[in-house]
Amino acid sequence: MPVASLAEEVQKQLIATLAPYMGKVSFGNLRFQTSEWAEGDKKYVNIAIVYETPGSSTNQLNITVDEAEGILTFVDGELERRTNNVNEAIQFVEGTIRDIPERRLERLRETVRKWAGQGRSRAEVLAELNKLLRADLIGGTITHHELKETIQYCLRLFSATSEERVETW
Secondary structure (H helix, E strand, C coil): CCCCCHHHHHHHHHHHHHCCCCCCHHHCCCEEEEEEEEECCEEEEEEEEEEEECCCEEEEEEEEEECCCCEEEEEECCEEEEECCHHHHHHHHHHHHHCHHHHHHHHHHHHHHHHHHCCCCHHHHHHHHHHHHCCCCHHHCCCHHHHHHHHHHHHHHHHCCHHHHHHHC
8 A cells, every 4th residue: 555645644534524614604715725846856745725814815824844854844924934843733723723713804904004094984894894794705895703703893994993093993
């Protein structure tokens, strides 16, 4: 029986680990795609884990597998971690994936602050939030929970004086 490559093992464990989160709006329509390339006699496999935050912003995490060296490199924005342990790499990914709902809420809060800073009224901001609930792009839409949390945030923001807004938000 042939031995699975390191990349195949990572993919197998990713499928099992990410299954509960895949395709869900609250996790930004999480999915992944694999690509391969070679440099000389060295083979690399990149696993791109992709999700959206509200407003259709696409985010990507990566695990790059260096088959020759047996090294896995996990990249999330500026964060980069290297390991030769598949379980450790999967833990990096799962920890980041679990943070997606909070990352999505923070993106919504940033958007509300931006709209308020542009001089939009509370009613205009609430109308824009309602549009996100019905967005066409699965990962770009928001859940009812995200809408509720963001409306509460919006109401607190607009009830604060402009001076309090600058200090608090």
